[in-house]
Amino acid sequence: MQLTRRRLGALLGATTLASLLPRSAAVAAHAPELRALWVDAFHDGIKTPRQIDELVAWAQDAGFNTLYVQVRRRGDAYYLRSLEPRSEDPDLQPGFDALQYLLDRAHAGRRPLQVHAWLTTLAIWNRRNSPPENPAHMFNRHGLEPEAGDTWLMLRDDGEAFAGEGNSGTYYLDPGHPGAARHTADVYLQLLRDYDVDGIQLDQARYFEGGNGDQRRWGYNPTSVRRFNDAMGQPADSVPPPDEPRWSAWRRDQVTALVRRIYVEARAIKPRANVSCAVIAWGAGPRTEADWQRSAAYSTVFQDWRSWLSEGILDYTVPMNYYREAVLSAAWLDAWMTFQQANRGKRGVVLGLGSYLQEPAGLAAQLDRARAVGALGIASYSYAVPLAGSFDTDADARRRALPVLRTAFGEDQGVPTLPWLDRPSTAHLGFDLGGREDAEITLVGPFGTRTLRSDAIGFLAATDLAPGRYQATVRSASSTMRPFDVDLDPGQSRVVRLALA
Numbered sequence: 001m002q003l004t005r006r007r008l009g010a011l012l013g014a015t016t017l018a019s020l021l022p023r024s025a026a027v028a029a030h031a032p033e034l035r036a037l038w039v040d041a042f043h044d045g046i047k048t049p050r051q052i053d054e055l056v057a058w059a060q061d062a063g064f065n066t067l068y069v070q071v072r073r074r075g076d077a078y079y080l081r082s083l084e085p086r087s088e089d090p091d092l093q094p095g096f097d098a099l100q101y102l103l104d105r106a107h108a109g110r111r112p113l114q115v116h117a118w119l120t121t122l123a124i125w126n127r128r129n130s131p132p133e134n135p136a137h138m139f140n141r142h143g144l145e146p147e148a149g150d151t152w153l154m155l156r157d158d159g160e161a162f163a164g165e166g167n168s169g170t171y172y173l174d175p176g177h178p179g180a181a182r183h184t185a186d187v188y189l190q191l192l193r194d195y196d197v198d199g200i201q202l203d204q205a206r207y208f209e210g211g212n213g214d215q216r217r218w219g220y221n222p223t224s225v226r227r228f229n230d231a232m233g234q235p236a237d238s239v240p241p242p243d244e245p246r247w248s249a250w251r252r253d254q255v256t257a258l259v260r261r262i263y264v265e266a267r268a269i270k271p272r273a274n275v276s277c278a279v280i281a282w283g284a285g286p287r288t289e290a291d292w293q294r295s296a297a298y299s300t301v302f303q304d305w306r307s308w309l310s311e312g313i314l315d316y317t318v319p320m321n322y323y324r325e326a327v328l329s330a331a332w333l334d335a336w337m338t339f340q341q342a343n344r345g346k347r348g349v350v351l352g353l354g355s356y357l358q359e360p361a362g363l364a365a366q367l368d369r370a371r372a373v374g375a376l377g378i379a380s381y382s383y384a385v386p387l388a389g390s391f392d393t394d395a396d397a398r399r400r401a402l403p404v405l406r407t408a409f410g411e412d413q414g415v416p417t418l419p420w421l422d423r424p425s426t427a428h429l430g431f432d433l434g435g436r437e438d439a440e441i442t443l444v445g446p447f448g449t450r451t452l453r454s455d456a457i458g459f460l461a462a463t464d465l466a467p468g469r470y471q472a473t474v475r476s477a478s479s480t481m482r483p484f485d486v487d488l489d490p491g492q493s494r495v496v497r498l499a500l501a
Contacts, residue, residue, distance in 0.1 A: 078092060081191075265495055
């Protein structure tokens, strides 16, 4: 049942309620805005039918209209039709398809919720001394003891594979390894084919952040280093220094190539499904180009999300602006949100907020400022921890957070339309070359001539092309194909699959 203002006053007391919010947030009517709630799989929320029923009811009462639900933690699945093994989570009800049940419940009724499948992208396992039980898990097949000696793991420059201290940390896949990149993309695309989700969200689409002097030292998978040396014309046994500019740029390109393939292929499979990425926003918010290039996102974990928005290979980013509402942190938050909205490129931004760090008044204040920025909406982390200090009393914390959110949001609002999806005037074109990374394609069409080069998995693409006829010529180290034509309609995302000699 929807909470009325009278019921909210009874819950909090009229004086307390009025003091929580700036008046503009409490009374203003807002245009459609995305109001998303992150639901992680390390806590309860989606592991039984009862948990999902409670989640859907609470999110609706709070005023959310979108759920970002984690259905892949570490190379596993909380849904049945997956390329990967079922999660070993003991709290997940046996035989239960959490994603399908959630879709059925969230899409029903007079106040339906959008459901976006949140998958952890490159983090693949998180226990140093205990491998997955299922031999088919990618960590068992391509981890420390890989099939045919070919590891997919991201390594540090000294050969270390576990990113963290003691037993607390994570193994990552390296996006510079063709097998790792291909498998990761295929997991997303298979889910889109088999489930009627409203979107997919990438998380940890980046290199490991390091720490204690580890910065930029990750990405030394042998296959990835060999590919870099080949591309640079260097001896095969060369080891690039962590701070070498071309090596940093090359690692940045590997993450971008993975995001590009997922986006263009996703558009072809489900044209209206949103593709987003939770991205990092650490430290003082950038104000200049030089600030951005020094930021951790760009220079340390090689997650150039600003260029993704500029190129149009995401529908929006969700920066994780997790800052306490204190003097310095609040200033950093405001700087980041301003930068994010100003650098949305061809697409958009949904401002992520760390509600788990806030007391009620701080949460209300951050919501109000975020909504004033003019972004597509906000996202709150998280359902499990909706207010500060609530790890041990999640249900009680949700009861306390509910009236704060409901009052801040005001009346229910629909999710905003994305013009490039709902009223598209351009098209996307991709080429899958069956793993050939030594190829390039020359496109001649309405925009003139453009040359595209294949990535680690033999994929290349161009987004936001003018509709019309394009002539493509494919060249590899060993052959040149006869030119052929490709026709593109407005809103179409077309992927041409070729087998090169």
